[in-house]
Amino acid sequence: GQNIDQPTEMTATEGAIVQINCTYQTSGFNGLFWYQQHAGEAPTFLSYNVLDGLEEKGRFSSFLSRSKGYSYLLLKELQMKDSASYLCAPREYGQNFVFGPGTRLSVLP
Amino acid sequence: DSGVTQTPKHLITATGQRVTLRCSPRSGDLSVYWYQQSLDQGLQFLIHYYNGEERAKGNILERFSAQQFPDLHSELNLSSLELGDSALYFCASSVDWGDSYNEQFFGPGTRLTVL
Numbered sequence: 001g002q003n004i005d006q007p008t009e010m011t012a013t014e015g016a017i018v019q020i021n022c023t024y025q026t027s028g029f030n031g032l033f034w035y036q037q038h039a040g041e042a043p044t045f046l047s048y049n050v051l052d053g054l055e056e057k058g059r060f061s062s063f064l065s066r067s068k069g070y071s072y073l074l075l076k077e078l079q080m081k082d083s084a085s086y087l088c089a090p091r092e093y094g095q096n097f098v099f100g101p102g103t104r105l106s107v108l109p
Numbered sequence: 110d111s112g113v114t115q116t117p118k119h120l121i122t123a124t125g126q127r128v129t130l131r132c133s134p135r136s137g138d139l140s141v142y143w144y145q146q147s148l149d150q151g152l153q154f155l156i157h158y159y160n161g162e163e164r165a166k167g168n169i170l171e172r173f174s175a176q177q178f179p180d181l182h183s184e185l186n187l188s189s190l191e192l193g194d195s196a197l198y199f200c201a202s203s204v205d206w207g208d209s210y211n212e213q214f215f216g217p218g219t220r221l222t223v224l
Binding site: 033040041042043044045048087095096097098099100101102 | 212
């Protein structure tokens with residue numbers, strides 16, 4: 001099984017940068033997904049990391065350290081529409097990925 | 110639009126009743142996953158089907174069952190409904206399963222309310 005930890009809630013200001021951390025424990029790591037979910041809506045894919053390092057995609061970047069069981073999602077130039085939950089989902093070999101509890105981000109004007 | 114469709118969008122029923130939720134995966138996707146999300150809770154994995162066969166089971170109650178048909182659409186059956194079954198039920202699909210990249214695409218969900 002997997003043990004996934006994320007902060008429950010975060011608050012940031014429009015235009016700022018925020019980092020959402022995720023720590024996990026897996027017995028055979030095989031990639032980590034980040035999804036965004038607005039309240040009452042379906043989760044949508046943001047990023048995927050399988051090797052150590054930073055993956056950049058516009059305003060969003062995701063970092064992975066496999067040895068530390070650690071990932072973060074970095075959101076730059078925050079906009080009001082970024083207010084949502086962010087779900088970390090690591091995967092083990094031979095298993096489907098498992099969603100963490102999610103971090104609810106509130107962006108304030 | 111992810112390409113995954115779910116019907117109905119909303120369902121209101123009474124305790125003790127039985128309902129069926131339907132999901133059509135994206136064209137070409139062979140895997141279908143079902144998730145439950147209660148109010149302010151995380152996504153709980155229920156069950157995964159690949160090309161008609163059950164591949165993995167999560168925290169799915171015995172009162173719940175699912176199947177995937179030859180045309181790859183899937184149905185989730187919920188019986189003897191309880192108040193606590195009120196939740197958003199999401200279906201997701203992916204091309205494959207297992208160790209490949211395998212991004213999951215989510216449908217819009219069915220909101221079930223049990224009164």
